[in-house]
């Protein structure tokens with residue numbers, strides 16, 4: 001039996017573990033799946049370790065659960081696999097708690113992030129997910145296998161590795177690592193309780209994606225009414241998602257995504273995923289006068305005891321603006337795992353990347369094309385394989401694509417491989 005190790009017991013890891021159970025229940029030779037996680041299962045959604053207060057509503061509908069979109073990927077066994085996965089659905093979770101009718105009658109409300117974490121933990125427990133409580137500190141390629149150094153505990157050997165999680169927040173030049181007046185998309189939520197009920201403050205939120213949107217909505221809710229909130233966006237304008245069927249369907253069913261020209265795929269991601277506010281956030285902002293949008297890029301942060309000065313560049317102009325607090329919400333480092341790679345693994349990854357950019361080298365099974373042993377990077381799979389793989393939009397398809405390699409070794413997906421595609 002082969003072993004698949006997953007860094008992180010968040011939605012992606014749990015989806016893979018649950019699917020492996022469903023495959024075994026359907027009589028397929030599933031690999032052993034080990035989730036390696038230093039904190040609590042689904043901890044990033046609880047509000048206890050940053051990223052969210054836990055009370056924010058989930059952006060995607062909860063019907064996009066661990067098994068969604070319940071694809072028929074397994075030939076004659078597909079019906080049995082889908083039936084087994086239906087046991088892990090969000091509706092099943094509510095039914096078991098007597099909360100299903102209430103949820104339907106209230107209009108199928110979005111759960112909070114914390115409620116979502118309860119659902120994920122419930123699935124992990126019912127699927128009997130194997131979780132090793134440790135942090136991966138090094139990943140080294142040793143022949144055909146991975147050797148994972150973990151803390152604490154002995155090394156873990158695996159035939160394939162999946163990396164999950166958003167990675168650390170991206171920083172602006174000069175941004176201190178820790179400062180009471182300079183926060184980011186993760187630390188804001190750890191500090192937010194302390195800021196509630198404060199005096200009027202001038203705050204700058206840097207960024208125009210959903211992480212920034214959540215911070216702005218929270219500030220509008222909690223800040224003193226004479227506070228000034230500037231939202232700094234390098235796009236000049238804040239955009240929101242359309243959420244039309246034509247846009248949404250690519251997230252659920254990306255089979256023909258690779259056939260779109262790369263320029264069109266990049267444009268789609270920019271319009272619907274990165275750097276856009278959700279419609280829920282947009283609805284709150286539409287009803288608020290307590291913020292304004294500034295056009296420009298933050299190029300430098302100079303943090304002092306009393307104020308934080310942000311240098312803003314727009315075209316050929318530069319200005320320095322002082323704030324009481326700055327929140328840098330410009331995204332996360334998707335390639336964070338590279339700091340964990342040993343010498344051999346780094347060399348092989350460099351060869352596989354072949355100077356073309358890692359995002360272009362992600363194959364149908366979400367691994368890096370040409371890299372052995374396999375390294376699956378769903379967070380970087382948006383450009384090459386589909387916009388839903390980095391997020392929660394198609395966890396059932398994500399787990400099928402990854403697991404298929406270990407269940408049917410030697411066989412291939414009908415879709416085209418990276419090497420067949422013209423960029």
Ligand SMILES: Cc1cc2nc3c(=O)[nH]c(=O)nc-3n(C[C@H](O)[C@H](O)[C@H](O)COP(=O)(O)OP(=O)(O)OC[C@H]3O[C@@H](n4cnc5c(N)ncnc54)[C@H](O)[C@@H]3O)c2cc1C
Nearest residue numbers: 008010011012036044051058059060135136164165391392
């Ligand atoms: C506030 C917020 C709201 C979001 N809302 C949505 C939404 O509504 N819909 C959507 O599609 N996407 C949303 N996202 C995007 C979201 O990040 C991803 O969709 C989702 O987290 C992916 O799950 P995951 O399993 O990859 O990561 P996570 O849930 O972040 O889990 C990764 C895990 O990896 C662990 N880990 C980190 N380092 C190591 C290590 N060295 N060794 C072992 N384990 C490690 C972490 O402890 C963590 O538990 C949101 C993101 C944020 C920040």
